[in-house]
Amino acid sequence: MRLGRSTLLYLMFFGIVCAVPFVSSPVVTDVLIFCVLYAFVSTAWTIAVYAGPYSIGHAAYFGLGAYSTALLYTRLGISPWIGILVGIAISSSFALVISYPVFRYGIKGYYYTLTTLAVAEIMRTIFLAWDITGRAVGVWYHVVPDSLWDFQFHTSHVPYVFIGVAFLILGVFTSNAIKKARLGLAFSATRDDEDTAQSVGINTLRHKITAVVISAALTSIGGAFFAQYTLFIEPDTSMAMFVSVDILLPAVVGGVGTVSGPLIGSFLLTPLIWILRIAFGSEVLHVVIRGVVIIIVVLFAPEGIVGTLAKHSGVGGKILSIIPSRLSSRAHH
Amino acid sequence: MQLDLPIFLNLLLIGLFQGAIYSLISMGLTLIFGTMKIVNFAHGDFLMLSGYFVFWIWALFGVDPLLALPAVFLALFCIGYATERVLIKRVLGRPTHIQMLMTLGLSLIIQNSVIVLWKADPRFVHTSYADLRLELGAVAVPFPRLLSFVLAMLFALTLHLFLLKTTYGTAIRGTGQDQEAAHLMGINVNKIYSLSFGLGISCTAVAATLLSTYFPLSPFLGSSFMVITFIVIVLGGLGNYLGAFIAGLILGTIEIFTAYMLSSLLRQTIPLLIFILVLLLKPEGLFGRKLRR
Numbered sequence: 149m150r151l152g153r154s155t156l157l158y159l160m161f162f163g164i165v166c167a168v169p170f171v172s173s174p175v176v177t178d179v180l181i182f183c184v185l186y187a188f189v190s191t192a193w194t195i196a197v198y199a200g201p202y203s204i205g206h207a208a209y210f211g212l213g214a215y216s217t218a219l220l221y222t223r224l225g226i227s228p229w230i231g232i233l234v235g236i237a238i239s240s241s242f243a244l245v246i247s248y249p250v251f252r253y254g255i256k257g258y259y260y261t262l263t264t265l266a267v268a269e270i271m272r273t274i275f276l277a278w279d280i281t282g283r284a285v286g287v288w289y290h291v292v293p294d295s296l297w298d299f300q301f302h303t304s305h306v307p308y309v310f311i312g313v314a315f316l317i318l319g320v321f322t323s324n325a326i327k328k329a330r331l332g333l334a335f336s337a338t339r340d341d342e343d344t345a346q347s348v349g350i351n352t353l354r355h356k357i358t359a360v361v362i363s364a365a366l367t368s369i370g371g372a373f374f375a376q377y378t379l380f381i382e383p384d385t386s387m388a389m390f391v392s393v394d395i396l397l398p399a400v401v402g403g404v405g406t407v408s409g410p411l412i413g414s415f416l417l418t419p420l421i422w423i424l425r426i427a428f429g430s431e432v433l434h435v436v437i438r439g440v441v442i443i444i445v446v447l448f449a450p451e452g453i454v455g456t457l458a459k460h461s462g463v464g465g466k467i468l469s470i471i472p473s474r475l476s477s478r479a480h481h
Numbered sequence: 482m483q484l485d486l487p488i489f490l491n492l493l494l495i496g497l498f499q500g501a502i503y504s505l506i507s508m509g510l511t512l513i514f515g516t517m518k519i520v521n522f523a524h525g526d527f528l529m530l531s532g533y534f535v536f537w538i539w540a541l542f543g544v545d546p547l548l549a550l551p552a553v554f555l556a557l558f559c560i561g562y563a564t565e566r567v568l569i570k571r572v573l574g575r576p577t578h579i580q581m582l583m584t585l586g587l588s589l590i591i592q593n594s595v596i597v598l599w600k601a602d603p604r605f606v607h608t609s610y611a612d613l614r615l616e617l618g619a620v621a622v623p624f625p626r627l628l629s630f631v632l633a634m635l636f637a638l639t640l641h642l643f644l645l646k647t648t649y650g651t652a653i654r655g656t657g658q659d660q661e662a663a664h665l666m667g668i669n670v671n672k673i674y675s676l677s678f679g680l681g682i683s684c685t686a687v688a689a690t691l692l693s694t695y696f697p698l699s700p701f702l703g704s705s706f707m708v709i710t711f712i713v714i715v716l717g718g719l720g721n722y723l724g725a726f727i728a729g730l731i732l733g734t735i736e737i738f739t740a741y742m743l744s745s746l747l748r749q750t751i752p753l754l755i756f757i758l759v760l761l762l763k764p765e766g767l768f769g770r771k772l773r774r
Contacts, residue, residue, distance in 0.1 A: 201578065202577070202578040202581065204585075250761075253760075253764070255760055255761070257577045258514075258520045258577055258581075258719070259715070259760060261578075261581055262711050262715060263757065263760055265708070266708070266711070266712070266753050266756050266757055267757070269708050269749065269753055270753045270757075273746065273747065273750040273753070274750055277744055277747050277750070283746075389704070393585065393589070400582060432593040432596045433593070433597055435589055435592075436589065436590050438586075439585075439586040439588070439589030440590060442586030442589070443583060443586040445582070446572065446579055446582045446583045447568075447571060450579055
């Protein structure tokens with residue numbers, strides 16, 4: 149395969165992300181880790197949205213990934229890497245079990261949105277009440293020396309950047325492959341006009357479920373990464389509604405339904421919020437700003453940065469040719 | 482765990498009292514949906530904001546919450562009216578996710594501004610009748626809750642009569658049924674939208690006032706009521722305010738019985754499960770007419 153210009157740009161971008169920790173302070177590394185994490189989970193979220201309506205319950209899959217990994221590791225000493233695989237299995241089966249009836253019974257619009265919220269809330273309330281999940285106390289890690297097998301790095305956080313970037317590459321690759329393949333066309337046809345899609349022989353039910361299952365699997369990896377980085381999880385920080393909002397926000401700002409949108413959104417928003425948090429010294433003022441950002445995007449750029457730039461050719465078109473919206477879109481020409 | 486008659490009656494009453502508050506909040510939310518086809522994710526935060534208005538009027542001027550009600554009602558009506566004019570209006574008729582993001586953003590702003598302004602610690606309004614209990618045979622009822630229940634019923638009735646009998650009420654219902662037809666009948670649809678939003682928001686003012694006589698107030702009040710309110714409006718049939726009224730009472734009762742018989746930690750889990758089942762089996766709500774899927 150010949151490398152397209154977009155592929156090169158993505159590779160350059162990932163290269164820079166990996167190089168930054170070597171020339172900057174540990175604080176910047178930590179911000180970078182969150183940029184990568186939210187870019188990754190937001191990429192995962194946008195895969196579900198290729199085919200279907202918005203979910204505001206992705207915290208459920210995030211939490212399942214975090215808890216599977218954390219519980220297996222802290223209670224049974226099983227390596228987080230195996231925990232991640234278990235988390236993928238659990239969250240994707242869960243997504244399958246939930247989305248089959250939801251899509252089969254044709255739940256859409258606000259009914260769908262409220263269902264995704266309800267599912268995440270059911271999960272959160274059960275985890276808050278269940279002994280096995282540690283109730284409201286959550287799950288605490290024992291700190292061990294740096295080890296890849298234990299997925300814990302303390303002397304330097306840089307390995308988290310590398311692992312995060314590896315996950316992000318997996319996410320971007322999946323997102324791009326789906327968008328480009330016939331599957332992606334079927335997805336967007338399903339989203340744009342389900343009845344017409346059905347009438348031309350697209351199995352819309354299967355496509356919607358596939359999208360959610362893939363999205364859930366990737367989101368759970370993000371949850372596991374979060375658990376291994378913070379070394380402490382509880383239902384209110386890994387499954388609450390604000391987690392779902394954090395997951396969808398980068399994509400919304402960058403451009404839902406694009407490959408590069410979640411990346412651009414996360415690498416703009418995460419540092420911005422971090423700077424605001426330091427500038428105002430308040431724990432919550434940055435959440436107010438987050439609300440303002442959402443409203444500004446809704447009012448002035450409802451298709452996100454990438455979507456809006458793509459719409460306005462000219463200046464925007466020029467900028468867009470620098471910002472790849474599809475990985476190696478020219479590779480086949 | 483034992484469930485003899487006095488305990489049963491006690492739970493039933495507390496459940497209905499709790500449910501009446503859900504009914505009030507949900508009637509406002511479903512009224513907004515019925516007219517404007519938008520689910521307001523910031524509804525709970527308006528409830529919380531009203532609660533703070535009540536608290537500050539009480540704390541600064543010593544005015545009893547119930548006497549402050551008209552002022553808070555009016556204030557929230559104006560805030561709701563203005564919010565519709567400035568923000569909500571711009572997303573009406575747009576895709577669901579755009580509307581959702583708008584009200585979600587609004588919710589983040591209101592809730593966290595309150596935390597910044599007035600801190601996150603819980604606040605209490607102390608009224609002279611806070612600790613009164615009424616003995617009704619074997620059942621002892623906390624007076625503030627009983628009073629709230631009675632007033633909630635009265636307000637629900639007033640709202641019902643307003644929507645049924647007055648010109649504005651008819652216009653609101655008409656706009657909900659068919660926006661174009663309402664427009665052709667000479668109804669100023671835009672004004673009706675602002676009015677409905679204001680009215681829906683001021684329902685939370687009533688709920689917050691009643692709630693403040695016995696319930697602690699915090700910036701998270703909205704989030705804790707929001708999920709159950711969503712369940713209520715879907716159960717009642719989106720847009721059906723009478724359905725929401727009854728569903729509120731039912732869910733309040735279910736919640737209290739769950740808390741007593743299973744665990745107070747699961748008090749929201751059971752209503753949520755009922756919600757999913759209703760969505761799958763009868764998405765038009767318990768009292769709605771058949772929906773076209």
